[in-house]
Amino acid sequence: MQLMAGRRQSRRVKALRIAGSALLLLLVAGGWWSYRPAVTRYHHWKQRRALTQARDFLAQKNFTSAKLALDVALEAVPGDPDALRVAADLLDSVGLPQVMPLRRRLVQMAPGSVEDRAALVASALRFHDLNAARDALSEMTPEQAEQPAALKAALSFALATNNKPIADLLYDRLQKAEPTNGNLKVMHALLRLQSPQPATVIAARQELEVLAKDPRNSLFIHREMTVEAMARHDAQEAAQQAKRAVADPRSTLEDRLHLANIELNFERRPFGDVWAEVVPHAQGTAADAAAAVRWLIVVGEAARVPAWIEGLPAALRADPAVVAAQANALAAAENWDGLQQMIESGAWGKVDHDAVGLAFTARVAGARQNAELQRKVWDEALAATGNSLTELNVLYRLATLWRWDAPVERTLWAIVKGHPNEGWASQALFSHYREQKDTSGMRQLMDSLRGSDPTMPRYKYDWALLSLLCSPSANWTSPKETMRTLYAGEPNNASYATGYAFALAQSDKADEALAVTGKLSADALALPARAPYLAYIYGVGRQKEAFGKYASRQADLTNLLPEETALFSQGRAAVNRPAPAKTSASDKPTKTEKTPVATSPEPSAKP
Known part of the structure; x- marks a missing residue:
């Protein structure tokens, strides 16, 4: 009996164990299936949070933290095109060139997306990379190229390259695609103002006068017609259009500065009178104050800047934009000691004092005609930057300010190698070599660029x-x-x-x-x-x-x-x-003669 009871108990335990194991497996499986969505939701939450943080950091101009937040967002859900687009738009909004790799990646991920291709063109034009914009347009299929977004991208490129005939054709095609788009009519009429045909110009001007009656277009048209009249040296028309723009409640300081330029250059009004009318409109924001300083520099009145800034409210005086503009005024006045102090205080961004001090020491060496010492000290200044983009930009600005070709070239090389996404630097370096007709330098630059981005056909x-x-x-x-x-x-x-x-x-x-x-x-x-x-x-x-x-x-x-x-x-x-002589029968090698072997090697791969 004991044996039978023990056997029945063993069967019962075994059954319980099997049931328990099955239940455990069900719990594990259920937990796993519920865990996966939870993890996915967490990653998407993490991505959204990081994108929000990046947006806040960019608004604060804290680019280092913004980059870290964007990296977190892109790593949270790798390859998410929506996140890439948001990140690209954020970088575009603050003018950071790091947007270009993101735009290219989006095009690679969605080659059929005309919007992504058009956005790549727009970003390339924003950073003056005409070649990248041309490449993006040329890679569109004929079907893609006919869509409105692609036509607008092509139009932007045509305008950026001053290709008026192509722009004229594109405006016509866009107006057929979007007949109710009033902005296209305005822009097309402005383009026709530049036509060599007098009848076309007269018709365009008449059309713009009609379009300007619409409040939505009036300020923009008056601004553009002011610039167009100034280009034609039509002082009367320029003044008339500028005054119309200034009279608009939506006008800005820039409109008043346009009018001031006309009054100074064409009407010959005394500067003091013109400046007195500008001042009340230049003290509202830091951006306006900085713009006023830049204007004073351009019109040769940089000497007025220190006293005027001293009279601004303390908050405006301390604003980074105003401080940077004040430093620019010192540079225009060639006050090198004052400029060095302001740069070291952060007027052009946070910098290392050693790098700035060495740069100004190089200036002294150059002024004393000691080219060897100048080069040595400048290279030490480049090394002292520690590859900091801010400090390299400061050195580039100084070298450009002092009109030093060789230091400009070496500084641009440091930026190109250390920060390949800074497309403006490679463009500037290429333009420098092109102007010098330095083919070897151009080749060296393209070799560096193709190494940093092997996917770019243009570099190859x-x-x-x-x-x-x-x-x-x-x-x-x-x-x-x-x-x-x-x-x-x-x-x-x-x-x-x-x-x-x-x-x-x-x-x-x-x-x-x-x-x-x-x-x-x-x-x-x-x-x-x-x-x-x-x-x-x-x-x-x-x-x-x-x-x-x-x-x-x-x-x-x-x-x-x-x-x-x-x-x-x-x-x-x-x-x-002379063409090579035809080989006669007597010239053919005999059996005992060996036919010479060509010394030029054959291609490694047949073309």
Whole structure:
């Protein structure tokens, strides 16, 4: 009996254990399934909270804390496009260039989103990166390019590049897409004011007079027509439009400064009288006070700044914008001791005293014509910044203020390498090299940029093209392979096609180069900047008529790089070189002779 009872008890315990295990599994599974949504909700809450904090920090201009908060938001829910858009909009709103990588990432995540592509164009234009804007527009499909958001982005680019004919066409297309958009009518009429056709200008002015009767448009139209009249040196019209703008209750200090400029430059009113009318409107906010100081500097009255600022309320005097403007006035007056003190006190941002002190020591060395000491001390100043963007910006401003080319270049390089998102620095450095026609410097810069952002095709293309110009070779080099890859990915891109054909021509593959250029449209071939490359390609290909066509354009191209100019003579030498004699039967090697092996290596990858 004991045995039977024990057996029954064991069965009962076993059943209870099984039931308990099943219940435990159900509890674990239920907990897990309830845990997952809870974790997701937590991460989204964390993201929203971090975005709110970032917005608050940006409002306080606490950019370091704002960046940390944005990093937390983006890491909380990785790859969330909505969070990326909010973060990008926040960075855009305060003018921080870190927005560009976010905009590019959004385009990569949603290539079909026209709004994201248009936002990338807008951000690029805001930071004066015309090449990035051009790239973003060129990557749109034909269907995307016809949508209103894309047309507006293209219009902004056309206006930024002063391409009036294209802007005119885009306005027409946009008005058809949005016939009730009154702003488009105003902007189009303002554009037509710049037409070379007198009848078009008269019609545009009449249309603007009608549109200005609408209070929603009046102030904007009067402002724009003031600027347009000043550009035409029509003092009477400019004064009339400026007075209309100032009479508007919505007018700002900027409107009054426009009128003041007209009164000083055209009507020759005494400065004291004009300034007395400006002063009451320049003391309301720190932004207005700073704008007034900048205006005084521009009109050559910087000497009035210290006394006027001294009379401002204490809160305005202490505002960072007013303090920075006061420092600018000292710079305009070349009061270097006073400027150094204000910079060290934080007028241009929080800085290290050592870096600033070394910069001003370099100025003394330069004034004493000691170039070697100047360079050494300036490099020490760069090192003392510890790669701080604020301090590097201060050094750049000082070097620019003192008109020092070499220190400006080295400071820009420090910014480009340490802060690759600062697109203005690479643009400024590229413009510096372009002005100096320093092809090697341009190539070095593009090599650095393609290293910092390997996904940017433009950096690859520019580096490859500049490399082909700087280091021509018959060998199939890495830059040539880059050209081949770019062309293979976008065979309809005329720039890539020309670059690839140029690479082939350099490698004695004239027939293949001509086959590539033969696919280009007449419009693509007509671009003036392509003339040196086409002249070289057709010269190497012994196409005398085509070579002559593009070589004839050399006289009109005055801003070429030295290596580009040389392409004309290289193409001329190639096209005039006697053709190789045909090999006769008697010249063929006998069985005992060895056929010479070509010394030029074949390309590493067939183009």
